[in-house]
Amino acid sequence: MALAENTIASLAERVDTAARELHTIVKLTDEFSELDMQDAYTIQRRSMARRFERGEVLIGMKMGLTSVAKMKQMGVEQPIYGHLTDVMLRQDGDTLSMGDFIHPRCEPEIAFILSRDLRGPVSPAQAMLAVEGICAAIEVIDSRYEKFKFTLADVVADNASSVAFVLGSEVRKPEEVELGNIGMSFELDGEVKHVGSSAAILEHPARSLAAMANMLHERGEYLRAGQIVLAGAATAAEFVHAGTSVCLRADGLGEVRLDFSE
Numbered sequence: 001m002a003l004a005e006n007t008i009a010s011l012a013e014r015v016d017t018a019a020r021e022l023h024t025i026v027k028l029t030d031e032f033s034e035l036d037m038q039d040a041y042t043i044q045r046r047s048m049a050r051r052f053e054r055g056e057v058l059i060g061m062k063m064g065l066t067s068v069a070k071m072k073q074m075g076v077e078q079p080i081y082g083h084l085t086d087v088m089l090r091q092d093g094d095t096l097s098m099g100d101f102i103h104p105r106c107e108p109e110i111a112f113i114l115s116r117d118l119r120g121p122v123s124p125a126q127a128m129l130a131v132e133g134i135c136a137a138i139e140v141i142d143s144r145y146e147k148f149k150f151t152l153a154d155v156v157a158d159n160a161s162s163v164a165f166v167l168g169s170e171v172r173k174p175e176e177v178e179l180g181n182i183g184m185s186f187e188l189d190g191e192v193k194h195v196g197s198s199a200a201i202l203e204h205p206a207r208s209l210a211a212m213a214n215m216l217h218e219r220g221e222y223l224r225a226g227q228i229v230l231a232g233a234a235t236a237a238e239f240v241h242a243g244t245s246v247c248l249r250a251d252g253l254g255e256v257r258l259d260f261s262e
């Protein structure tokens with residue numbers, strides 16, 4: 001750890017307040033260049049602890065930067081994770097208000113729903129034994145950093161830009177889908193912006209799930225039965241505005257939608 005305990009606490013408060021009050025902040029690394037990944041994950045946990053104290057409930061985890069398209073878009077080259085809470089969960093077809101976000105982007109994802117606890121270290125195949133359901137998902141990300149620009153440590157401290165997500169209504173069992181190659185079409189206002197495949201997610205989304213369990217294991221933590229895990233975007237993300245309709249169609253998993261209003 002590079003940063004002092006009181007610095008970590010105050011940076012956790014800074015990212016939490018920015019997320020709550022919907023304003024941007026300068027990158028933490030601008031001020032604290034020594035901020036390392038371990039500190040960043042500690043800041044993330046401290047800021048989440050503040051949310052849990054306010055009553056939010058942990059319902060899952062998200063992987064991020066698991067596809068080459070996302071790594072290139074963000075200029076950051078290593079998978080990361082963040083926490084998902086009940087207030088981030090929206091329903092398929094919901095209309096979200098732009099007033100609840102800073103500069104939101106949407107991205108197409110695959111989600112896992114776990115039926116068993118999952119402890120690392122595990123292989124992708126072992127990780128899949130804990131999966132009950134697979135569905136399509138749209139994640140809304142909303143970096144608290146100016147211009148949506150950050151280093152790896154900054155974005156980790158900011159809970160991997162998490163703000164909201166929605167799961168598709170069609171949930172399939174692992175044996176019912178070809179998880180390693182699900183065709184995904186990501187549309188804004190009826191126009192196809194990206195076509196991709198679940199293969200873009202670390203070559204197979206099961207690898208993302210295993211990586212999630214294995215990274216948590218480094219901190220002595222594990223995934224719980226019932227939790228949702230987002231595997232990470234299969235394509236680049238798209239900015240949305242008031243009036244934008246977002247739709248993800250995923251082969252065998254139906255479609256999932258979100259709309260944005262003022």
Ligand code: OOG
Pocket residue numbers: 062063064065066067070074107139141142143155160161231232233
């Ligand atoms: C970081 C979060 C990335 C994904 O699915 O790749 C992410 C960001 O792009 O702001 O959620």
Ligand code: MG
Pocket residue numbers: 062063064107109139141230232233
């Ligand atoms: Mg994502």
